[in-house]
Amino acid sequence: xxxxxxxxxxxxxxxxxxxxxxxxxxxxxxxxxxxxxxxxxxxxxxxxxxxxxxxxxxxxxxxxxxxxxxxxxxxxxxxxxxxxxxxxxxxxxxxxxxxxxxxxxxxxxxxxxxxxxxxxxxxxxxxxxxxxxxxxxxxxxxxxxxxxxxxxxxxxxxxxxxxxxxxxxxxxxxxxxxxxxxxxxxxxxxxxxxxxxxxxxxxxxxxxxxxxxxxxxxxxxxxxxxxxxxxxxxxxxxxxxxxxxxxxxxxxxxxxxxxxxxxxxxxxxxxxxxxxxxxxxxxxxxxxxxxxxxxxxxxxxxxxxxxxxxxxxxxxxxxxxxxxxxxxxxxxxxxxxxxxxxxxxxxxxx
Amino acid sequence: xxxxxxxxxxxxxxxxxxxxxxxxxxxxxxxxxxxxxxxxxxxxxxxxxxxxxxxxxxxxxxxxxxxxxxxxxxxxxxxxxxxxxxxxxxxxxxxxxxxxxxxxxxxxxxxxxxxxxxxxxxxxxxxxxxxxxxxxxxxxxxxxxxxxxxxxxxxxxxxxxxxxxxxxxxxxxxxxxxxxxxxxxxxxxxxxxxxxxxxxxxxxxxxxxxxxxxxxxxxxxxxxxxxxxxxxxxxxxxxxxxxxxxxxxxxxxxxxxxxxxxxxxxxxxxxxxxxxxxxxxxxxxxxxxxxxxxxxxxxxxxxxxxxxxxxxxxxxxxxxxxxxxxxxxxxxxxxxxxxxxxxxxxxxxxxxxxxxxxxxxxxxxxxxxxxxxxxxxxxxxxxxxxxxxxxxxxxxxxxxxxxxxxxxxxxxxxxxxxxxxxxxxxxxxxx
Numbered sequence: 001x002x003x004x005x006x007x008x009x010x011x012x013x014x015x016x017x018x019x020x021x022x023x024x025x026x027x028x029x030x031x032x033x034x035x036x037x038x039x040x041x042x043x044x045x046x047x048x049x050x051x052x053x054x055x056x057x058x059x060x061x062x063x064x065x066x067x068x069x070x071x072x073x074x075x076x077x078x079x080x081x082x083x084x085x086x087x088x089x090x091x092x093x094x095x096x097x098x099x100x101x102x103x104x105x106x107x108x109x110x111x112x113x114x115x116x117x118x119x120x121x122x123x124x125x126x127x128x129x130x131x132x133x134x135x136x137x138x139x140x141x142x143x144x145x146x147x148x149x150x151x152x153x154x155x156x157x158x159x160x161x162x163x164x165x166x167x168x169x170x171x172x173x174x175x176x177x178x179x180x181x182x183x184x185x186x187x188x189x190x191x192x193x194x195x196x197x198x199x200x201x202x203x204x205x206x207x208x209x210x211x212x213x214x215x216x217x218x219x220x221x222x223x224x225x226x227x228x229x230x231x232x233x234x235x236x237x238x239x240x241x242x243x244x245x246x247x248x249x250x251x252x253x254x255x256x257x258x259x260x261x262x263x264x265x266x267x268x269x270x271x272x273x274x275x276x277x278x279x280x281x282x283x284x285x286x287x288x289x290x291x292x293x294x295x296x297x298x299x300x301x302x303x304x305x306x307x308x309x310x311x312x313x314x315x316x317x318x319x320x321x322x323x324x325x326x327x328x329x330x331x332x333x334x335x336x337x338x339x340x341x342x343x344x345x346x347x348x349x350x
Numbered sequence: 351x352x353x354x355x356x357x358x359x360x361x362x363x364x365x366x367x368x369x370x371x372x373x374x375x376x377x378x379x380x381x382x383x384x385x386x387x388x389x390x391x392x393x394x395x396x397x398x399x400x401x402x403x404x405x406x407x408x409x410x411x412x413x414x415x416x417x418x419x420x421x422x423x424x425x426x427x428x429x430x431x432x433x434x435x436x437x438x439x440x441x442x443x444x445x446x447x448x449x450x451x452x453x454x455x456x457x458x459x460x461x462x463x464x465x466x467x468x469x470x471x472x473x474x475x476x477x478x479x480x481x482x483x484x485x486x487x488x489x490x491x492x493x494x495x496x497x498x499x500x501x502x503x504x505x506x507x508x509x510x511x512x513x514x515x516x517x518x519x520x521x522x523x524x525x526x527x528x529x530x531x532x533x534x535x536x537x538x539x540x541x542x543x544x545x546x547x548x549x550x551x552x553x554x555x556x557x558x559x560x561x562x563x564x565x566x567x568x569x570x571x572x573x574x575x576x577x578x579x580x581x582x583x584x585x586x587x588x589x590x591x592x593x594x595x596x597x598x599x600x601x602x603x604x605x606x607x608x609x610x611x612x613x614x615x616x617x618x619x620x621x622x623x624x625x626x627x628x629x630x631x632x633x634x635x636x637x638x639x640x641x642x643x644x645x646x647x648x649x650x651x652x653x654x655x656x657x658x659x660x661x662x663x664x665x666x667x668x669x670x671x672x673x674x675x676x677x678x679x680x681x682x683x684x685x686x687x688x689x690x691x692x693x694x695x696x697x698x699x700x701x702x703x704x705x706x707x708x709x710x711x712x713x714x715x716x717x718x719x720x721x722x723x724x725x726x727x728x729x730x731x732x733x734x735x736x737x738x739x740x741x742x743x744x745x746x747x748x749x750x751x752x753x754x755x756x757x758x759x760x761x762x763x764x765x766x767x768x769x770x771x772x773x774x775x776x777x778x779x780x781x
Contacts, residue, residue, distance in 0.1 A: 028721075028729065030632065039744060042718040043552045049720045050474055052436050056720035058633055058729040061739075078629055121517070230742055232749075255744045258509065258517045317462075319470070323552075324744070 026077040029057035029300055033067025033084030034180055036113055036249055037286050040325050041084050041308075047319070048307045054300035057082075064180045071289065072097035081294040081301055085287045086113070086180040091349040104292035104345035108305070109336050111314055112326040114250035114275040115185050115282040116262040117172075122242040126158070126165060126263040130281065133265070134193025135161045136170050137224055139217035148199040153219045173227040173234045174218075174247035184284045185247055189265070190215045192281070235260060250275065251324025275326045283326065292345050302343075309337040406760070410753025416542035416555060417497040417505045419468060419531060421447045423476065424490045430480060440476040444468055444495070452527065463524055469496040471544075471556040494540060499554040499747035501528060505539065508746060545754065549722045550736065554747030557740070559755050561722045565635055565715070565730030566704060566762075568723060572639020573646060573703050578696050580643075581650030585692070588651075589658040590680050609648035616645045617709030625713060632714035633729040641709050646699035653695020657688040690777035697770040701763050707734040733759045 031041060038061040049056020062070065064085045071083035072093060089107070097105060117133070119126065135141055135155060143149040158165035175182040194200045194215040204211040218224050227234045231248040238246045239259050246260075250270060253262050262270035266281050274280040288308075295301045307313060314320050316327050327333065423443050430438040445465055449455065455464050472495035479493070480486050500519045503509050505528070515522050531537040548558025592598045620641035624630045630637050661684050669679040710716060716735050723730035731739070737759065740752040 026631070030729075035742075038718070039552065045718065046552050046720050047470075058717050058719050060633070060714055060717040078625070078632070231744070232741065249744075251744045255519070255746055257519065258513055 026298060028055035029082065029298055029304055030080040031057050031059040031082040031084065031288075032062045032070045032080045033060075033082075033288065034064040034086040034286070035061040036064075036086040036180055037084035037110070037288060039251060039323055040110065040286070040320050041288065043319060043323055044304070044308045044313055047313075048300075048304050051307075054303060057300075057304060059084075068093045068096075068289075071291065072100055072102055074100045075102055075291065075293045077298070079291075081291050081298050082304075083289045085289060086184065086284065088285070088287060089289060089346075089349060094346075094349045102291055102293070106290040106292055106295075106340065106343050107346045108288050108290065108309070108340055109328065109332075110286050110288060110308065110325065111320070111328050112275060112283045113286050113324075114253075114270045114280060114326060115181060115188065115247065115284070116250055116253045116270040117189075117245055117247055117265065117282075118238065118253055118260045118262045119245045120238050120242040121259060121261050123168075124166075125261045125269070126245070127267075128165075128263050128265050129162075129196075130189050130193035130266060131196040132158075132162045132165065132193070133189045134196070134215065137172060137218055138190065138194070138215065139219045140214060142197050142199060150214070153221070153223075156223075168243045170223040171225065171241070171244040172223065172247065173225050173237055173244055176226045176228060181247070181249060185282065186216045186218075188282045188284065190218075249324070250326070254324040272321075272326065286325070290343070292343055295343055305340050305343075309333075309340050403760075406753045406756050410750055410755075410757050412506050413545060413750040413754035414542050415506075415539040416544065417502040418494040418538055418540045419497050420492055420494050420536040420538070421451070421468075422490055423447050423493045425476075425480060425486045425488060427488045430487050435480055435484065436477065438477075438480075440473040440480075441465075443476060444472055460523060463521055464527065467498055467501050467524055467527065469498050469553060469555045471496055471551070471553060494538075496544065496555045497537070499745055502555055503747055504528065505537070506750075508750075545751070549720050550718060550731070550739070551720065552718075552743075552745075554743075554745050554751055557748070557751055559733070559736060559758055561719060562731055562733045562736035562755070563758070564723050565638075565719075566732040568635035568726050568730060569638040569642060569715075569732055570700060570704060572636060572726065573642040574696070574700060576639065576643040577646045577650055577699065581647050581696070582654050582692055584647075585651050585654030585658060586680060586685065589655050590684065591676070605648050605651055609652060612708075613645055613706055614708040614712070616641050617712030619644065620709065621712045631727055631729075633717055633719070633731075634727045635715075635723065635730045636726040637713050638710050638715050638730070638732065639726075641713060642703040642706060645706065645709060646696075646703050649699040649702065650692070650696050653698070654688070654692040657691025657695065658684065660691060661687045687779065690773055694770045694774050697766050697773070701766040701770075704732075704762060704766070705734055705759065707732070707738055710735060733762070 029045075031045070038059060042059050045057040045059055048054065060067075060080075064087060067080075067083040067085065068089065071080050073079045089105070094105070097103075117126075117128065135153075136158065138153060140150045141153050141155070143151045144154065155161050155170060157167050157169055159167040161170070174185070194211070195204065200211065200214070203214070227237065227246070231252045234246040234248050235252055235256050238244055245263065253260060253270060254272075268274045268279045268281075270280050270282070275283045290301065290305065310318075311333075312318050314325065314327055314333065318327065321327055328336070421444065424447065426443060426446070429440075429442050445461075448464055448468070449461070452464060455461055475495060476493065479491075497505075500509070501524070504511070504520050504525070509518050509520055511518075511525060520528075528537065544556060545558050547560050548556060549561030551557040588598060588601065620637060624637045624640055625632060630640075665683055665687065666679055669683045670676070674682065707716065710732060715731050716738070717729065717731055718739065719729050719731050721728070733755065737752055737755045740748045740755060
């Protein structure tokens with residue numbers, strides 16, 4: 001008898017906890033999304049939280065695609081309020097959002113990130129072109145003997161690729177296919193590189209699908225080594241192997257300038273100034289997306305947006321630039337900040 | 351054949367003792383070799399363990415010290431007004447004090463470099479001081495403020511001073527200022543209390559593990575409270591009451607299977623059941639504890655069952671023989687004897703749960719959380735996740751903090767496993 005009472009009490013307690021938890025109002029912002037935006041968003045979140053008025057937002061690094069999946073899950077406290085992205089939202093994702101009732105989304109572009117191809121300081125910096133990068137890393141390249149045939153990548157050393165490059169083995173450590181950095185690298189370096197070849201240019205017009213497959217297939221014969229999502233690991237490996245190159249985000253170069261250097265790409269080195277001015281070709285915009293239905297419901301979203309888009313955060317000398325975010329030009333910043341202030345929702349995906 | 355002339359070794363042995371004596375040397379040799387292999391295996395494991403510890407401790411011990419700079423701060427009543435105690439411009443106080451100490455620094459660029467030598471966290475330190483003791487306003491106090499992580503790395507020797515200026519993150523001027531502060535006794539490596547008491551931060555010098563430790567604590571409390579009673583009850587029923595038939599066999603196979611399932615699978619299950627179906631909050635230790643309960647349950651059930659089988663049947667028979675009911679026999683006699691073994695299994699299961707991060711990924715506990723969790727439904731992360739997040743951060747100073755966090759995790763694991771061994775040694779009975 002006594003035990004039955006205890007048992008029913010425990011059951012009731014568990015049920016009550018579950019009910020209480022479900023009914024509870026969330027008092028902090030929940031953010032998901034890109035691991036590239038993560039280091040910047042976390043800095044803002046921390047400053048925002050330590051200012052004392054609101055709880056610091058919780059930020060999960062789920063990757064851009066994973067972030068949108070959660071973000072577009074619906075409206076309500078169990079779904080995140082903001083999704084960070086290292087690329088613009090895709091039409092399919094926008095559609096998925098709408099289907100689940102997430103109709104009003106505010107897009108906030110926050111600045112640029114550079115992708116660097118770096119090597120150890122023990123050897124001289126490489127002067128690459130997008131054509132070299134394509135030839136060194138693509139799975140199939142135009143036949144070096146001429147003609148329109150495609151052959152499996154025959155290049156073993158950088159000198160094979162381009163006579164002005166040193167005679168060392170091609171060895172590139174880079175992100176795996178799940179990474180947004182790899183997507184951006186393919187789009188910014190491999191595609192323009194492939195377009196330097198006349199036959200491929202023709203192919204891009206005739207059969208866009210086949211062309212896309214061509215430039216986005218990275219060789220799998222050991223010259224390109226998938227090093228996981230951990231950029232620190234790549235930096236460490238570059239220190240140990242002076243002949244290897246690594247592909248990662250600019251902030252890791254910025255933090256390790258004593259050990260590694262960025263290769264020139266199309267004549268420009270990845271410096272803060274070169275990326276900001278657009279001279280360095282491998283740079284991409286970063287975004288975050290806000291669920292408008294949550295603004296005003298979850299406390300602090302408006303204030304978090306204001307903090308992120310303030311000059312002391314994303315401005316030229318702001319604290320985000322210290323962490324490696326490349327600020328947008330003044331006019332663009334002003335424009336985006338105004339949109340954010342008015343929480344202007346996007347109407348369609350460009 | 352001439353028997354007398356041939357040497358004895360060549361003749362075939364006739365007596366057993368001769369056969370034994372002949373092979374004795376070889377057998378001794380084989381035994382010595384066998385022992386040596388065993389010793390070698392142990393030595394190799396110890397060597398790897400020593401290497402692991404040496405590399406972690408070697409990298410991580412310095413994180414327990416943090417470079418700090420002592421400044422004379424004037425708590426200017428002009429800056430801190432009564433109604434703005436919380437959000438007064440404390441950074442201005444730090445700037446003012448620095449510029450007073452280095453009056454020759456005039457250019458804007460240099461001033462920026464000078465102020466960047468101090469951590470952005472010094473502002474919060476000053477704010478907390480004033481909030482604790484509002485009488486400070488109007489007075490001057492000598493305050494130790496944390497230095498920026500770049501300065502910290504320079505002092506700890508992780509940045510080389512002999513490199514050209516463009517290749518290091520600390521400028522020549524800053525090095526000169528640092529050296530002057532050092533000479534004046536205003537720069538010191540002090541014990542890093544921040545590391546043990548603060549939550550996560552993106553500034554290495556402000557980052558601490560207390561948030562992760564509390565998260566781990568809340569998660570493990572849930573895991574223990576749920577998995578121990580359920581595990582023991584399941585084991586007792588299966589071992590003492592259940593009939594041996596096809597159903598119990600099936601259940602046993604499934605429990606053994608579950609113990610070997612990769613932990614990420616439990617995370618997926620947690621996502622589907624606890625988050626999507628029951629609507630429990632993301633990133634909460636409550637859900638983390640539930641998921642880890644699923645993961646540790648098989649371990650505890652298996653350990654508890656073997657503890658129960660180790661209790662000799664004579665005890666059961668004696669209890670039944672003097673008229674105890676089956677439940678009395680289990681509760682009064684078998685369970686107390688099996689409990690040390692069950693506890694050992696539980697502690698080992700808990701230790702595994704403490705080191706687990708993969709299942710927590712799916713339920714949102716791999717996240718940047720500044721605030722220290724205060725309850726079971728606050729957003730939280732756990733120790734191994736904190737290690738993973740720091741290992742992934744670009745700032746150099748996080749390298750030593752990662753290793754230091756591993757040291758803390760290892761310390762907890764060692765304490766738990768040692769506890770398991772002590773329990774076993776103290777209460778275990780052999781028959």
